[in-house]
Structure formats: C-alpha cells, structure tokens
Amino acid sequence: MAAAGRLIVFKVGSSTLVDEAGSLDRVFIRSLCDQVVALRAAGNQVVVVSSGAAAAGRDALGLSSRPSDMATLQACASVGQTALTEAYAEVLRERGVLCGQVLLTRRDVVDRDAYLNARNTLTRLLELGAVPVVNENDTVSVAEFTFGDNDMLGAIVSALVGADLYIILSDVDGLYIANPSVDPTATLIPEVTQVDRSISSVAGDSSSSFGTGGMSSKVRAARGMMAAGIPTVICEGRRPRVLLDVAEGKSVGTRFRPPADATPEAGRKLWIGLAEVVHGTIELDEGAAAAVLGHGASILPVGVSRVEGTFEAGEVVNVTNPAGELIGRGVVGYSSDDMLRVRGLKLEVIARFLGEAAAVPAVHRDELLVL
Ligand SMILES: Nc1ncnc2c1ncn2[C@@H]1O[C@H](COP(=O)(O)OP(=O)(O)O)[C@@H](O)[C@H]1O
Ligand SMILES: N[C@@H](CCC(=O)OP(=O)(O)O)C(=O)O
Secondary structure: OOOOOOEEEEEOOOHEEEOOOOOOOOOHHHHHHHHHHHHHHHOEEEEEEOHHHHHHHHHOOOOOOOOOOOHHHHHHHHHHHHHHHHHHHHHHHHOOOEEEEEEEOOOHHHHHHHHHHHHHHHHHHHOOOOOOEEEEEEOOOHHHOOOOHHHHHHHHHHHHHHHOOEEEEOOHHHHHHOOOOOOOOOOOOOOOOOOOOOHHHOOOOOOOOOOOHHHHHHHHHHHHHHHOOEEEEEEOOOOOOHHHHOOOOOOEEEEEEEOOOOOOOOHHHHHHHHHOOOOOOEEEEEHHHHHHHHOOEEEOHHHHHEEEOOOOOOOOEEEOOOOOOOOEEEEEEEOOHHHHHHHOHHHHHHHHHHHHOOOHHHHHHHEEEEE
C-alpha cells in the first residue's frame, strides 16, 4: 500500500507519453490515471504535470517532424493541449475524479503576488478534491518567459504546493553515469545525496525528437528540490505501477535524497531559487563561498570577486564559487554598476562613501537559496 497522507507531484515527459507512431498513448495515460486513483484511495493528494501538447498537436496536424519555428510549435501545442487534458479528464471522470487544467507561464511565478496566486489556485483545487493537470501555457509563452522544460515547471509546482515527493517519469529508468542512448554499457546511479559537479556533468541532452530538456534539466530540477528538502525520483514512466512503487519507497530509478537534517526552505527562498529569472552572476572568493556553503552566511561585498550581467538592486542573480560553479541564487542588494564599485570593499568603507543606509550585504542570507 502506498504511504498515506502525502502530497505527490509527478511530471511525465513527451517522449514517454507518445507511442512509436508519435500519437498520444491513451493506454499509457489510462494506466497513469489508474495509479493516480490508487494513490488517492490510499489517502494521498496528487498533482500531474504533463508535457505532450506539442507532440500531440504535431501528430493531429500531420506534421512529420518537430517544427522549428515558434508560431507552428505554438499552434501544435494549442491543438495538442485540448487533446492532452481531455485524455486525462476522460479516464479520471470514468473513475469519479475531476481534473482541473492549470496552464502556467514563467510570468505567473516570477512576480511574488502571481506566485502566491498560483499557489492558492492549486491548493484550492486539491482541497476541492480535483486533480490539477499542469502544463506550460505554450501558446502564449514567449522566449524569455518559458520554463524551457517541464522538469523545472514540475519542481516549481512541487515547491508551490509543498509536495512531499516529486517524481519525474521519463523514457529512461533514471540517471546513468553516461547517456545510455550513446553508451549502452553505462550503469544506473540509484541514489544521489548531493548534486555536485560530478553528478551534473554526466547528465546530457535528450536523444529523442519529442523530449526537450534531456537528463540535464531533470538533474537541475532535482538540485532545486534537494535545496527545498523535497525528495525527487527520476524513473521509467512505463514501468508498471511505477508511481505506487516510488511512493512506497521501493528502489526504483534514481532517488535524490535531501540530507536528513534538511529544513524545508522558507517559501520566499524557494521562489528565489526556482522561479529564477536570473539577471546576472556574482562570483565569490574562496572565503565567502565557504561561509555561504558552511553556514548560510550573508554575502558581503568584500567577498565578491567578479560581476557579470546587468541587474538592478532587488533582482535575482546566480552566485558562483571561484571555479564558476553555481552554489546559490539570491536577491542582490546592489545594481551591477554599484556592485562593480563596492566589490572587495568592507561595509565600513562603503558606508563612508555611500552612507550607512546604502552599505548592505551583496545578498542577505534571508534572500539566498544555497544550492
Ligand atoms: N546520464 C544520463 N542518464 C540517462 N539519460 C540521459 C543521460 N544523459 C542524457 N540522457 C538522455 O535524456 C533522455 C531523457 O530526457 P528527455 O528525452 O528530455 O525525456 P522526457 O521527455 O521524459 O523529458 C534519455 O532518454 C537520454 O537520451
Ligand atoms: N510544454 C511542452 C513540453 C515541454 C517539455 O518540457 O517537454 P519534455 O522534455 O518532454 O518534458 C508540451 O506540452 O509540449
């Protein structure tokens, strides 16, 4: 029996949802819905994040390859989204369960009020007993406001609703030490407790004409989830009973296990880290990077060694160590121009030039998500 009383978000990718002919695989969708119903019967709440709109529309419109222009891709997603939601709705309806379509763009989560509004809607849908079926609103998303891939959308939704578990269903049974489509001898990594460079570097792009993000976007999403204290599993979607087995804690796919003492980050920090429209980068020296990673200290201008991009105070920037590796993301206290002036300086010195009120941390610890 699946452990009860949990909130489970799962994401299913395009390459898993279509059959060999490239059509929506309704038999597979039926099996997913049966598992959703079983999880709910055991007392869990479930949110579905489903890709597949563009793939389904491409099939319906008779296009043999993935369109390369935005307008055709968006037209495919428009035609496909109705078929996709209806495929879930029909099966769930037969089983006495309502589903609610939720289409989000990044614009709907980068703004704090919009983020909270999306959270309220999803929470209310769950309270009312419906299953939210979420996808990106592809027909209106424009380049700078796309999630890019649904792995991150699923992570944001997991953070929004405060999920206990995030499951990423793919066409491969987890993260391998190398892309198994390229290297058939590669072996599966069953568990990850820290997403460091050795893990990120093995995850490559998609080899399918339907998938977009590949394994690298799944690992990025899992890294965000680790920081949020939400366990994440990447696994083969077509394995029978896969959602039930993962929910029961069976050894399936690759499980990203946050450290036992991980405290779920406050909502605002998660928003900073995951909603991520990032405007630039600040690179830290060894000492500042160690202080951030060791005890989540605020970043002071004295520890900033390099500044990249153009940003205003209050925008989100990436934080990297001297090797250029991403270690966090946070709301910056200075514009990029001012940051270039104050980097390397102590707060007392900055106060002398700019005044006491302007001498602030480069990123305050309350507005920093350590990744
Ligand atoms: N290290 C890796 N382990 C597993 N799969 C990998 C790895 N690197 C790249 N991949 C590729 O990522 C694909 C899964 O991503 P993708 O095609 O985007 O699927 P989805 O549609 O489920 O999002 C795999 O089928 C494989 O080709
Ligand atoms: N929103 C798009 C899917 C984007 C996406 O991330 O696809 P995938 O890599 O298959 O999960 C669609 O529904 O076609």
